[in-house]
Amino acid sequence: MSLPPAxxxxxxxxxADAPSDGDRPVRPVPExxxxxxxxxxxxxxxxxxxxxxxxxxxELAGASGVNSAKLRKDLSYLGSYGVRGVGYDxxxxxxxxxxxxxxxxxxxxxxxxxxxxxxxLAGYAGFAGxxxxxxxxxxxxxxxxxxxxxGIRVRHVRDIPEVCAGGGVTIGMIATPGPAAxxxxxxxxxGGVQSILNFAPVLLQVPEDVEVRxxxxxxxxxxxxxxxxxxxxxxxxxxxxxAGSETNGSVVSPR
Amino acid sequence: MSLPPAxxxxxxxxxADAPSDGDRPVRPVPExxxxxxxxxxxxxxxxxxxxxxxxxxxELAGASGVNSAKLRKDLSYLGSYGVRGVGYDxxxxxxxxxxxxxxxxxxxxxxxxxxxxxxxLAGYAGFAGxxxxxxxxxxxxxxxxxxxxxGIRVRHVRDIPEVCAGGGVTIGMIATPGPAAxxxxxxxxxGGVQSILNFAPVLLQVPEDVEVRxxxxxxxxxxxxxxxxxxxxxxxxxxxxxAGSETNGSVVSPR
DNA sequence: AGGTGTGAAATCTTTCACAGCA
DNA sequence: TGCTGTGAAAGATTTCACACCT
Numbered sequence: 001m002s003l004p005p006a007x008x009x010x011x012x013x014x015x016a017d018a019p020s021d022g023d024r025p026v027r028p029v030p031e032x033x034x035x036x037x038x039x040x041x042x043x044x045x046x047x048x049x050x051x052x053x054x055x056x057x058x059e060l061a062g063a064s065g066v067n068s069a070k071l072r073k074d075l076s077y078l079g080s081y082g083v084r085g086v087g088y089d090x091x092x093x094x095x096x097x098x099x100x101x102x103x104x105x106x107x108x109x110x111x112x113x114x115x116x117x118x119x120x121l122a123g124y125a126g127f128a129g130x131x132x133x134x135x136x137x138x139x140x141x142x143x144x145x146x147x148x149x150x151g152i153r154v155r156h157v158r159d160i161p162e163v164c165a166g167g168g169v170t171i172g173m174i175a176t177p178g179p180a181a182x183x184x185x186x187x188x189x190x191g192g193v194q195s196i197l198n199f200a201p202v203l204l205q206v207p208e209d210v211e212v213r214x215x216x217x218x219x220x221x222x223x224x225x226x227x228x229x230x231x232x233x234x235x236x237x238x239x240x241x242x243a244g245s246e247t248n249g250s251v252v253s254p255r
Numbered sequence: 256m257s258l259p260p261a262x263x264x265x266x267x268x269x270x271a272d273a274p275s276d277g278d279r280p281v282r283p284v285p286e287x288x289x290x291x292x293x294x295x296x297x298x299x300x301x302x303x304x305x306x307x308x309x310x311x312x313x314e315l316a317g318a319s320g321v322n323s324a325k326l327r328k329d330l331s332y333l334g335s336y337g338v339r340g341v342g343y344d345x346x347x348x349x350x351x352x353x354x355x356x357x358x359x360x361x362x363x364x365x366x367x368x369x370x371x372x373x374x375x376l377a378g379y380a381g382f383a384g385x386x387x388x389x390x391x392x393x394x395x396x397x398x399x400x401x402x403x404x405x406g407i408r409v410r411h412v413r414d415i416p417e418v419c420a421g422g423g424v425t426i427g428m429i430a431t432p433g434p435a436a437x438x439x440x441x442x443x444x445x446g447g448v449q450s451i452l453n454f455a456p457v458l459l460q461v462p463e464d465v466e467v468r469x470x471x472x473x474x475x476x477x478x479x480x481x482x483x484x485x486x487x488x489x490x491x492x493x494x495x496x497x498a499g500s501e502t503n504g505s506v507v508s509p510r
Numbered sequence: 511a512g513g514t515g516t517g518a519a520a521t522c523t524t525t526c527a528c529a530g531c532a
Numbered sequence: 533t534g535c536t537g538t539g540a541a542a543g544a545t546t547t548c549a550c551a552c553c554t
Contacts, residue, residue: 032523038477042456056535065458068535069525076537084536085532101477102484109476120375121472126456130473132480170483171476194486195479197472201297201381203320211482213475217376217452218385220468221364221426222293222356224450225387227466228425229357231449287545311513323513324547331515339514339553 029100033074037097039064040071042130044094056087103131110136110169110193112184113176114144114154117199121175122149132171136163140180157184164191173197174204185212284355288329292352294319295326297385299349311342358386365391365424365448367439368431369399369409372454376430377404387426391418395435412439419446428452429459440467 043063047055061071075081075088081096082088098104111122111134121127122134137154139145145156155163164172172188174181174196181200188196189210198204198214206212298318302310316326330336330343336351337343353359366377366389376382377389392409394400400411410418419427427443429436429451436455443451444465453459453469461467 030522034481035474035478037481038474039471041477042473057537058535063458067525069527070523072536073524073538080537082536083532084530085534087535100481100484102480102482103477105484105487107476107480107483116378117375120372123371124472126473127476130476132473132476171479195483197475197479203318209486211479213479215470215472215475216294217379217470218297218381218387219290219293220452220470221362221382221385221387222296222358223290224426224452224466224468225357225362226289226292226355227357228362228450229355229360231464232360285545313513322547324549325545327514328516328546335515337514340512341554342513 027077027079029077033077034101036064036066036070036074037078037101039066040074041094041097041101041103044090044097048090048094052090054087055090057082060088105170107132107171108135108167108169109133109171109173110138110160110164110167110188110191111173111175112138112157112160112188113174113180113199114139114149115141115175115177118175119149121173121199122152134173136167136169138163138184157187160184160187161191164188164193169193171195171197173199175199178202282332284332288332289356291319291321291325291329292333292356294321295329296349296352296356296358299345299352302345303349307345309342310345312337315343360425362387362426363390363422363424364388364426364428365393365415365419365422365443365446366428366430367393367412367415367443368429368435368454369394369404370396370430370432373430374404376428376454377407389428391422391424393418393439412442415439415442416446419443419448424448426450426452428454430454433457 040060043060044055047060047063057068057072057075061068064071072082075093078096078100081093109127109132111118114122114137118137118139122137127134134150134152137149137152138157138160139154140157144154147154163169169191170193172185172191172193172195174184174188176184178200179202181198181202182204185196185198185204185206189206194210196204196206196210196212198212199216201216201218204212204214295315298315299310302315302318312323312327312330316323319326327337330348333351333355336348364382364387366373369377369392373392373394377392382389389405389407392404392407393412393415394409395412399409402409418424424446425448427440427446427448427450429439429443431439433455434457436453436457437459440451440453440459440461444461449465451459451461451465451467453467454471456471456473459467459469
């Protein structure tokens with residue numbers, strides 16, 4: 001059970017201005033591409049576990065829900081990692097993507113708010129399994145502070161700055177009720193966290209150098225509802241074809 | 256605590272081919288616009304509760320995390336609802352959006368998988384509050400089947416087709432482990448569900464007329480990790496300015 | 511003045527289609 | 533022969549900037 005990709009149709013600019021780093025080819029890597037790279041990485045992991053050593057763009061794309069041209073273009077931003085006439089080496093491409101997605105440095109994740117949703121997130125095996133072990137938990141509720149969830153002790157939100165700064169937390173997740181989110185966000189920023197995944201239905205104000213991604217389930221449902229409503233307008237699709245497939249956080253265009 | 260918008264950078268086509276409905280101006284409404292409409296709707300609700308009667312595009316946009324030009328363009332797809340020199344009437348714009356987003360017909364939601372995440376989703380107040388009451392719960396686990404969550408009895412997945420068809424379920428949410436997702440999806444489709452929100456990290460195969468949106472938390476985290484890794488390359492941003500704001504499921508470009 | 515609605519320009523993404531290496 | 537890598541075309545989205553109503 002994974003959760004949400006920023007339903008994300010949008011995204012202001014691409015990775016934009018990455019200040020001319022230094023020497024490597026450091027191509028821009030479009031924002032749209034980044035989220036797909038994460039998907040390819042998951043699929044590569046599955047392929048590898050299945051013992052597959054090589055994949056063609058066609059196969060990898062199919063398993064990822066995109067078309068092969070897009071996949072090849074996406075990978076091309078990282079440089080040439082395939083072999084013409086053959087395909088990609090699963091292991092090495094996986095390694096390349098892990099590096100690109102920052103999976104070589106360990107990412108320590110802090111989760112604030114262990115109520116309903118937060119508790120579920122804390123216990124979500126998919127995180128640890130994918131290299132994002134939740135290493136710190138916080139809440140304001142005295143009934144929750146002090147308990148252990150999956151071996152992690154829940155601490156009071158007032159300790160956020162200290163624990164995050166001291167523990168090298170790079171990513172913060174906010175799963176508190178809306179009204180508490182901004183204050184929690186400020187504490188995370190104080191602790192040096194520059195990347196935040198926000199589940200609260202509010203707009204967070206942050207300094208320029210902090211990145212926030214928002215995950216809003218009701219928005220997802222409303223987008224679905226919109227299409228439900230649309231279908232009632234006129235459809236008359238002969239229930240013929242089958243094979244459809246989903247697309248990342250986006251709608252499967254019922255072309 | 257809301258959840259995820261399909262991390263969504265993507266989205267094949269716009270609402271595309273809506274077969275010439277009949278008479279109204281039924282404009283295309285770009286897919287990217289749809290998810291923002293949901294955000295505006297939430298903000299309008301807050302404004303209304305606060306007693307605000309009129310908003311300018313500048314204000315509504317600010318509170319929604321977009322710029323005013325985008326907001327005006329988005330609203331223009333629905334027709335003219337503002338008054339020049341004044342702004343928009345909160346109540347009537349809210350009504351218009353609700354209609355457009357299918358919030359006038361009641362949307363019955365079925366949730367499959369009440370484990371860790373599913374349980375949290377079932378109890379998420381934001382759903383009912385935003386017009387998406389979860390009206391049916393399913394699981395395969397005999398220890399869960401039969402219990403009540405928020406007043407809803409958990410039923411066995413085998414009953415999905417019957418319950419969905421009989422209960423007029425329009426939206427299904429899948430919060431099962433990956434391996435079970437496809438089978439569950441097939442059952443939902445059998446029950447006539449045409450809109451599915453998938454939290455399982457797998458690509459669902461569905462008939463053409465069924466829409467799937469996927470929400471993948473690990474993808475979100477990896478996108479954040481990517482940017483964390485980027486920052487280590489070169490940044491040298493003077494920690495000057497403050498006021499940033501998040502953008503829907505997308506990255507706040509640290510321009 | 512003040513603020514909406516909207517062509518037209520600028521961007522970002524996706525798709526085509528094919529040259530070129532294995 | 534098979535499949536990658538990629539310019540160039542096509543599309544979608546965002547941003548400009550300004551005419552036009554109140």
